Amino acid sequence: MAALFGQDALTDNGPGYAFSQAPSSAAGGIRERSFYPYTDNGGSTLGIAGEDFTILAGDTRSTSGYNINTRYAPKVFKIGGDDSEGTNATIILSVVGFAADGQILKERLDTIVKMYRYQHGKPMSVKACAQRLSTILYGKRFFPYYVHAILGGLDEEGKGALYSYDPVGSYEREQCRAGGAAASLIMPFLDNQVNFKNQYVPESGEGHALQERPRVPLKRKETEELVRDAFTSAVERHIEVGDGLQMLVVTKDGVEEIYSPLKRD
Known part of the structure; x- marks a missing residue:
């Protein structure tokens, strides 16, 4: 280890470097050093x-x-409320991926929505907010926020x-969506239980003649149980998901948390 930080560890005439990737020397003495600004802080979200x-x-x-950095790092937030606690907010946002980028993106969108309320005397609609978020993400397309966002x-x-x-910044309106480390585990479950894919009426036919199950809108309590089931299953199979489940529910009466x-191991 001492040689790694010594005078001649990686170069002939200068101090050494402890980069994970050593500098490579090409003809003419040109050296290349890599820099990767992102990291993935794990976790999953769904909507x-x-x-x-x-x-x-x-x-x-x-x-x-x-390594577990912390067991309580929220990934869902209220946007555009009257104060720092999000009082009277009508829009919610989830971000998962690089936690620092997610925090900055959340604060930027929150500021824009609050300014809209002060300037126009009314809250921003979720449709307008969705377009504004797309513009924010597209504006950083050459050095993008390393997050999966759901509004x-x-x-x-x-x-x-x-x-x-x-x-x-590419976006679409959907019935359900999962993001993050366990998205590949959760999304098939949502496709079946929320989008009713591959659900058929028993004994309604044979082969391709089976009748599809009617797509009845889910009730709130039923949906909350689906969310808990999805994360309970994910934590059994993914080490980057766990500790606690935070839900934000938007209704005509406001946002409820x-x-x-969840499992802590």
Whole structure:
């Protein structure tokens, strides 16, 4: 180890470097050193839009590799409330990936939505906020926020609205979406239970003649149980998910926060 930090560890005439990737020397003495500004802090989020509500949920574990940084790092937030606690907020946001980028993105969007309220005397609609978030992400496309964002709220008709994004601002309105470390485990479950994919009426036919199950909007309590089931299953299979489950539920009465414990190992 002493040689690694010594005078001639990696160079002939200068101090050594402890980079994970040693400088490479090419013809003419040119050296290349790499820099990667991102990290993945683990965790997962999901969102479900109901008939008159929207739920965003995320676990509270933050990791770096095999290390747990903290067991309580929220990934779902109220946007555009009257104060720092998000009082009277009507929009919610989840971010998962690089925690620092997620925090900055959340604070930037929160500031924009609050300024809109002060300037126009009314809250920003979730549709307008979804477009604004897309613009923010696209504006950083050459050095993007390393996060998977999901935005939720109620639309002009009072129905649940959910928008999912890629890191450079492309987005679409969906019924449900999962993101983060355990997205590949949770999304098939949501496709089946929320989007009713591969669900058929028993004894309604044979082969391709089977009748699909009617797509009835889920009730709030039923949806909350689905969210808990999804994360309970994910923590059994993924080490970067766990500790606690935080849910934000948007209804016509406001935003309600629900916390449930998850496995801590």
